[in-house]
Amino acid sequence: MRFDIITIFPEIFDSYLNESIIKRALQKKLIKIKTHTPRKFANDKHNSVDDRPYGGGPGMILMFEPIAKLVSSIKNKVSSRKKSRVVLLTPAGKQFTQRDAERLAKFNQLILISGRYEGFDARIDKLVDEKISVGPYVLAGGELPALTIVEACARLIPGVLGHKHSAEDETFSRSLDYIEYPQYTRPEVIEHQGKKLKVPKVLLSGNHAEIAKWRKEKAKSRKKK
Numbered sequence: 001m002r003f004d005i006i007t008i009f010p011e012i013f014d015s016y017l018n019e020s021i022i023k024r025a026l027q028k029k030l031i032k033i034k035t036h037t038p039r040k041f042a043n044d045k046h047n048s049v050d051d052r053p054y055g056g057g058p059g060m061i062l063m064f065e066p067i068a069k070l071v072s073s074i075k076n077k078v079s080s081r082k083k084s085r086v087v088l089l090t091p092a093g094k095q096f097t098q099r100d101a102e103r104l105a106k107f108n109q110l111i112l113i114s115g116r117y118e119g120f121d122a123r124i125d126k127l128v129d130e131k132i133s134v135g136p137y138v139l140a141g142g143e144l145p146a147l148t149i150v151e152a153c154a155r156l157i158p159g160v161l162g163h164k165h166s167a168e169d170e171t172f173s174r175s176l177d178y179i180e181y182p183q184y185t186r187p188e189v190i191e192h193q194g195k196k197l198k199v200p201k202v203l204l205s206g207n208h209a210e211i212a213k214w215r216k217e218k219a220k221s222r223k224k225k
């Protein structure tokens with residue numbers, strides 16, 4: 001799967017994409033991630049990609065044309081037979097969930113458009129297949145939302161997670177209400193503020209059927225909380 005991220009701050013992505021799961025997925029060529037700046041399609045000597053809003057008001061608006069040219073140049077990099085999706089990142093979009101991650105992970109190419117300042121010229125709607133928000137709050141830019149979507153989709157691609165079943169029983173995997181069972185690691189007993197915090201006995205029993213039953217119950221009871 002290929003991710004193309006449109007951003008005026010491509011350096012933001014360097015360190016995050018160079019660590020852990022995403023780094024390994026890139027090395028194994030399970031995913032490809034490219035960042036692109038619309039500045040290369042700016043049409044003045046200052047490489048401007050933003051301008052003042054018509055009708056007045058605070059802040060700057062990202063212009064349509066540099067982004068439109070960039071989107072079509074990126075689409076040309078992928079064969080027309082491959083499935084491509086253009087996603088605009090905006091707080092006004094549909095709220096992103098695990099179901100969207102599963103749906104988007106089936107495309108061959110995702111083009112993610114990150115905004116800055118006061119957002120985009122509204123005519124950008126003509127370029128995009130869908131608009132996504134990562135939550136009901138406003139960030140300074142679309143770079144964190146783009147990384148969120150890249151990571152949520154990438155970890156669903158076979159081979160990206162170390163263990164084949166890692167994503168199968170996770171929070172949200174069965175439904176958006178589902179919360180994974182509680183997990184513990186060593187030591188067996190932790191002394192904390194005068195109390196002994198113990199690992200549930202069943203997890204130490206080695207009885208896989210009982211452990212599976214306990215996990216099912218706990219996942220359910222956490223869901224009700």
Ligand code: SAM
Pocket residue numbers: 089090091092113114115116117118119120132133134135136137138139140141142143145
């Ligand atoms: N003026 C815009 C509004 O009221 O909707 C907010 C612009 S915001 C400061 C700048 C950019 O950050 C947006 O264009 C978008 O790309 C990104 N952004 C901010 N919050 C976001 C969110 N919750 N989900 C997705 N993108 C977001």
